[in-house]
Amino acid sequence: MHPSDSILLQWFHSPESREKGYTAIIAKYQQPLYWHIRRLVIAHADADDVLQNVMLKAWKGLHNFREESQLYTWLYRIATNESISFLAKEKRRGMVNMDEELANSSAISQLQAEPHFNEAQIEWKLQLAIQQLPEKQRIVFNLRYFDEMSYHAMSEVLQTSEGALKASYHHAVKKLAEMIKNF
């Protein structure tokens, strides 16, 4: 059982217990953040790099953290931004004008290169289908379906209206079901 966010922040803001607070924040959020990042960047090594950047930014930014917003939405926001930045960098490195379709096919190749990849397994099918969604729908679907995040929290993470997020999620769900049926 993890301490509440307010206790974690109290620990962090006190110089004597700062490191204890930080370690406890990592312990509480490392897995959800890791999986959120991993679903976007695919490879473990990349997810690990991005997560380290996220936690480093959290360490530096927690001093200015506005406590009116929730800690977990704040961390998810950093994680999402870092993942998108990472993917953009990869896209630039791979090809100057790589379009979304090509980037998606690159992600699919990465998935297929994963150890234990099994095309017949429905969970892998879902991952393959997710990679064919536009980036925004991919993020929204992941946050809603896997992280079970409310639209309200998602709107804080992605700085988008709840209505737009609902529309994105609904589009994504219908597309994914169709794609999985056709695999």
Added chain:
Amino acid sequence: MMENNIPIEQEIQALTPGFTWPSKAMPFQVPDGYFEALPDRLQANIDPVLPIGLSGNGQPFSVPDNYFEQLGNRILDKAQSDPPVNKGRLAFIFNKKIVLYAAAATIGGLLVAAAFLFTNSRPGSATLQQRITVVTEEPSTSSHTILVPENEVYREIAQKMQGVSDEEINNYLEETASTETIEWMPEEMN
């Protein structure tokens, strides 16, 4: 943190009726012991000096020990040791030069106004005769005293006009006066 599962499940089933969604288990592999070791690895990455050096309000600057505790007394000591000097904004505004310029401007203004009143013939001002009457007669005998400014200029003119008889003045006025000059004259003067 998480929204109730049921609405999310219901939502997705309503969107794709009859479709069976996969489990939410991740098919990806993670190295053994990754999450157990992660906090220590992340802790090793951070520079503990940076945040510990930050004050409680997140300022990156540091201040000497007990700076704020002693600040009030230090200011008070300084205020008491310096003699009070009236060099404020008001002192600047009322410095000698400005006062002299202001006085000169006021005197100049008064002279210009006096000259204007003397030479002015617009409606509302008195005739020369009226002005002379005021300075030569007792105020109580004149019903139009208030129309005439009493100052040195008029007194001087009155003195110079003392040798001129009323008859001569009346003749002059009859020759030069127009109807315009009396149209605006106050009622009691007609």
